[in-house]
Amino acid sequence: MGGEKCRLSSAPTPRLSGVGEPTEASALVEQCCKLESMPRVYILQFSEGEFYIGSTVDLDLRLKQHARGQTPSTKRLGRGKLVLAQEYLTLAAARSVEYKLKKLKRRDYIAKIVQDGYIKIAP
Numbered sequence: 001m002g003g004e005k006c007r008l009s010s011a012p013t014p015r016l017s018g019v020g021e022p023t024e025a026s027a028l029v030e031q032c033c034k035l036e037s038m039p040r041v042y043i044l045q046f047s048e049g050e051f052y053i054g055s056t057v058d059l060d061l062r063l064k065q066h067a068r069g070q071t072p073s074t075k076r077l078g079r080g081k082l083v084l085a086q087e088y089l090t091l092a093a094a095r096s097v098e099y100k101l102k103k104l105k106r107r108d109y110i111a112k113i114v115q116d117g118y119i120k121i122a123p
Helices: 024-036 059-067 091-104 107-116
Strands: 040-045 051-056 081-087
Touching: 040 059, 040 091, 040 107, 051 059, 051 091, 051 107, 081 107, 091 107
Parallel strands: none
Antiparallel strands: 040 051, 040 081
């Protein structure tokens, strides 16, 4: 080893056929996992009629955080009810829509969106 130079081979590394290749079942699992972690904009409604607008990639975890009082902005409002959640392709798109919704600042606009069941604002 003293005087030998290490040479990288340009030959492809041999692979066993079928090992590590995606199967139909693994593709379904991957697709399912992606759906569960899809970025979403969500709206919570509280007993006083107030709304909270947020975005996340893990809606279940985020709702638990709200319920436990771990979110300073909703802690004082008590327990909220999820009234709308809409998926987006990227977290950036979800955050953009969240920001635009928060700029509306009017409860009646948000109530109309909830009533329609769909956020029509583009990212």
